[in-house]
Amino acid sequence: MRRNTSILLLAVGHACVDIYQGAVAALIPFFVAERDYTYAVASGIVLAASLLSSVAQPLFGALTDRWAMPWLLPVSTLLGGVGIALSGLSGSYGLTLFFVAVSGIGVAAYHPESARVARQAGEGSHSAMSWFSLGGNIGFALAPLVVSAVIGHGSLDWTPALVLPALAGAAVCVPVLRMLARPRTGAAKTKVPRGADDVASFVKLSLAVVCRSIVFTGLSTFISLHAQQRMQGSTTAGTVALFLLFLGGAFGSVLGGFLAGRYDRVLVCRWSYLLSIAAVTGVICVPGPAVFLCVALTSAGLYVPFSLQVTLGQDYLPSRIGTASGVTLGLTVGIGGLVSPLLGHLADSTTLQAALTPLIAMPALSWLLLRTLPEPTAPGTRTATPEPVAARQDA
Template identity: 55%
Template sequence: MRRLRPIGLMAIGHACVDVYQGAVPALVPFLVAERGLGYVAVSGITLAATLLSSVVQPVFGVLTDRRPLTWLIPVSMTTAGLGIALLGIGDSYLLSWLAAALSGLGVAAYHPEAARMARAVSGGSHVGMSWFSVGGNVGFALAPVLVTPIMAVGGLALTPVLVVPALVGALITTLAVRSGVSRVAASRMGRPGTDDWSSFLRLSVIMVCRSIVFVGLGTFIALYAGERVGGGTTTGGAALFVLFAAGAFGTLLGGRLATRYGRIRTMRTSYGVAVPAIAGLVFVPGPLFFVFLTLTAIALSIPFSLHVTLGRDFLPGRVGTAGGMTLGLAVSIGGVATPLLGTIAEHSSLRLALSTLIALTLTSCLLGYFLDEPAPQ
């Protein structure tokens, strides 16, 4: 119970900050409707939210390896919310791009230190880390539920309202730090051990492929659902909710499966299931769209928290760097590839663009066979 409270508080904070990663895809249909943006333009907004995050994430990881930066967590959350709040103000594409980049910077600053603290207070438990990780999934899932109704009522002019989760999350995180979470985390940092960079780099490639797939789906699934099922932005919001909510369930399931069957075996199997699931999502017509979407989200999310604990065990002497990669860079870098997906969609079809994600998922599955379970540290 002593560990449950800080992990619970941190999971809530994680949900509040990752609302802003999910908010960008949720805003895509409204950017298309109100500003007439094409696939490449809206994928550029996603790129803005992820490119800066991807570049600076390792820097924050190195900094948190040197000293605790618990104060950075509430500050970064507020920054992430402020960027999204400014995204819909005015009609300038450049200002919207910069606002999305500001939000991405906040997200980048949050994850390394938060991941370190979560790892410490959970005692390295797979289930404990899955609870922290699922907070991020819940944030993603709540994003369309929060964004779509507000945008439907007032359009992009109401994006300033979206700063509220950041303020709430910052308050909760501050209370968590004051209650002693930071002291517990600091006392457990920097476990000794041998860094296995070779395995960590293979894991990083797996995570990058997974990131491209998940961010690509998050960016375009709302538009694709409208094409396949009809219903416009309402159907798009529902598709995003299914993607992120089923992902939250998959993340929790991953921790329990890993405890029983091992992390590497669970990861390989889940990516193996994801390959036909994405194929069904892209090519099978009719109402089965949402069935395959649910299966895809679960299969892609089962390995998510396992990436985090594996990264720490491969780099036990650099837990901040590992956290920045597993919860940050390898998640956000998927946005770098979205303009390429958008270009394919504009020159051919959205179906062809999404079909390329099947090969990336297969790559993650195959690379899993070149990893072994790390020795306990």
């Protein structure tokens, strides 16, 4: 009961934080409409959110490998919300980039520590990690709806109202951290030697996650505008497409945890990327309402491997779980944001459909990289008793 409650609260907190990751993409059409940004300029906002986040997450992960910092969960949640809340108040592009970057740092600080805490709370369970990831996916899915509800009938001046999920997320962090701080009977600190790390496999996995990140970030940045074009300029079509892209991740994460209980995680990831190749092709090429089905399939195909790749990374680097989480959740994911401005420039010089076409190759590259990966046989935390947050001291 204590484990289930902890995972549930962590999932809710994760949802509140990831609203702000999804909010960046959801705000793009409003920035374009109200400030006449070009595709390239608008995609720079996504870059600001992802660049600092991608660099900062491994740094925060390395810190959490040395010291437990559970206080980061509520503090970083508030930071992520405040940045987005302030992003629409100034017409200055520089200040907009700054506030979005502040939100990105908050998101970066949250994920490595929360992944470590979720692994501890779930006692190394793939299913528990998938439910934790589900919370984030729900937050992503809710982001366009929340942004549309707050700003859709007003203007960017309403962005301060977007701080409310952060307040809720910070509040639910407190009881779960108190529960995990209580020592459990028989709990002991277990140190995994560096020799247990499989660095080569971790690097290949990270490259596969980079390819996944490129296609997902590219689609999340431009899917609203692409769907509007495919549906004769309907703004509702853009909101629905972005919602489906994020909502399919909720289904994919739970399905991934279920499949990992029956098959090897690496095998599940391979088949998911094969599905994604066909689905992404459909998103870009299929006309009319069928594009929404392709968006949903793309989301599921890209999110089935998501939580599995987090636990794979932790199992490949069992002595550095925080670093592994920071890389798989941060650095590799953030690199996708670096590609968005290139897609924006290409869309400005050609068409948006032409600019998105190269994304079809990304899940294929992920599949090729995963073909050579082994399934870890001795994950670091499946054989060791989880360590209480309060018990961790300076290394």
